[in-house]
Amino acid sequence: MKIAIDPVLCSGCNRCAQVCPLNFSETPRGKPQVADPVLTCFHCGHCVAVCPEEAVSHDGLSDLRFTPLRDLPAPAQFMSLLHARRSRREFTLQPLSREEIDALLTAGAQAANGLNRRDVGYTVVTEPATLKELSRRIGKQTLWMAARLESPLWRLVFRMLMGRGYKELEPLFPLFKPMASALPRGRDMILYDAPCAILIHTRPGDPCGAENAVYSGANILLAAEAMGLGACVIGFLTEPVNRSQDLARLAGVPPGHKVHTSIVAGHPRFPYARGIAHPAPQGADGLSRGSSSPTA
Numbered sequence: 001m002k003i004a005i006d007p008v009l010c011s012g013c014n015r016c017a018q019v020c021p022l023n024f025s026e027t028p029r030g031k032p033q034v035a036d037p038v039l040t041c042f043h044c045g046h047c048v049a050v051c052p053e054e055a056v057s058h059d060g061l062s063d064l065r066f067t068p069l070r071d072l073p074a075p076a077q078f079m080s081l082l083h084a085r086r087s088r089r090e091f092t093l094q095p096l097s098r099e100e101i102d103a104l105l106t107a108g109a110q111a112a113n114g115l116n117r118r119d120v121g122y123t124v125v126t127e128p129a130t131l132k133e134l135s136r137r138i139g140k141q142t143l144w145m146a147a148r149l150e151s152p153l154w155r156l157v158f159r160m161l162m163g164r165g166y167k168e169l170e171p172l173f174p175l176f177k178p179m180a181s182a183l184p185r186g187r188d189m190i191l192y193d194a195p196c197a198i199l200i201h202t203r204p205g206d207p208c209g210a211e212n213a214v215y216s217g218a219n220i221l222l223a224a225e226a227m228g229l230g231a232c233v234i235g236f237l238t239e240p241v242n243r244s245q246d247l248a249r250l251a252g253v254p255p256g257h258k259v260h261t262s263i264v265a266g267h268p269r270f271p272y273a274r275g276i277a278h279p280a281p282q283g284a285d286g287l288s289r290g291s292s293s294p295t296a
Contacts, residue, residue, distance in 0.1 A: 001041065001060040003034045009055035016056055019046040042116040083275030085221060088230025089192040091266035095126065096196045100227065104198065104265065107223030108216035114208025120216050123199040123252045130250060131197060135190040137247060138240045139183040142190075146176035169239075179236070190236050194264035197237065201257040213260035220263055230268035237262040 003023060005016070010031050017024035017032040022039045024032045024047065045064050048056050073081070105122050113120070125131055148154035159166045179189040191197060200217050202209030217233065224231035238259050241247045245255075253259060 001038050001058075003038055003041075003047065003056070003058045003060075005032060005034055006055045006057070007031065009053045011053050011055075013052065015050045015052075016047045019050050023047070044116045079277075080275065081222060081225060083277050084272070085225045086230075086272055086276075087232040088266075088268050089232050089264075090269040091192065091194050091230060091264075092269050094195070094267045096229070096265060096267075100229065101126075101196065103227060104220050104223055104229075104231075107219045108200070111212070111215035111219045113212050113215070117206070117208070117212075119202060119206065120209075120212050121201045121203075121254060121257055122216075123201065123254075125197040125199070125251055126195060128195070131191055131194070132188075134197070134237065134247065134250060135183060135188050137250070138190050138236060139180040141240060141244075142176050142236070143180035146173075146180060149173050149176065191234060191264050192232070194232075195266045196264065197234070197251075198263045198265065199237070199241065199251055199253055199259045200261050200263070201253055201259040204256050204258060209258065210260045217261040217263055220265075224265050228268075229265055231263050231265040234262045234264050237264075 012030040012032075014024075014026050014030075014032050017026050023035045023041060025035070027033050041060065043060055045058070045061050045066070048058055048061060048064075048066055101124060105124070108120070108122065109118070111120075125134070145158075149158070162169070182189045198220065200213040200220075202213055206212070221231050221233070238261060241251055241253060241259050241262070248255075248257075248259075
């Protein structure tokens, strides 16, 4: 791996040394030098992206495309997108095109990534029969669990088996029976008859896997909104797939991978008339001593 600075193009701004002090250092002459040999490099591309003169080259970044920063949304436009984003569960029968799916996955790949490993995996399910079978099996499991949860003894068993997970899921228990019971009546409240499901997963032992997957999922949700699509996070897909090898195989998740977030996407049946602006957090931790968060 080789990193180089073109001495003719370099203006001596030293921005590369500021974003990557591991491999760049300022010199008395005012122009930075590159470490030789190159030290630890996470292939983030900051050194190339920050240079205003295009003087930095890095032969380990051949798969990246560096583009001019144009057409960035104004803050008000970005906030409007955030206000518009909704969890959409009402879809038309129109399938997503290959181009639409690729655009969503490309958006996910732009997300922040711990250690810049770029090892987040995406399993896309678009086969209608597979989606229906996933809903059917998960609905059957959910209905079985809902029946057991009516017994105090079974609740104790689940609490012992699930540990902290039981407490996290407890607020959802009242939803299990109505959601699963709707499926035989023709209403899918598991995957909502979506034409596409995206399961985002990482290899076992990835120290940043959960965060990286969630960051990617957030990008996909925003991209879907910007593209005029609907999308929704489906926790009722994530947990069952992680607990069942049969479901993981049915969905196509690689063996051993853990799914951290699952999203369904499609064309929405109708638009929302208004966005929802949530208030800023009050009394947020981490504010400087002596200051406080604004009050309404």
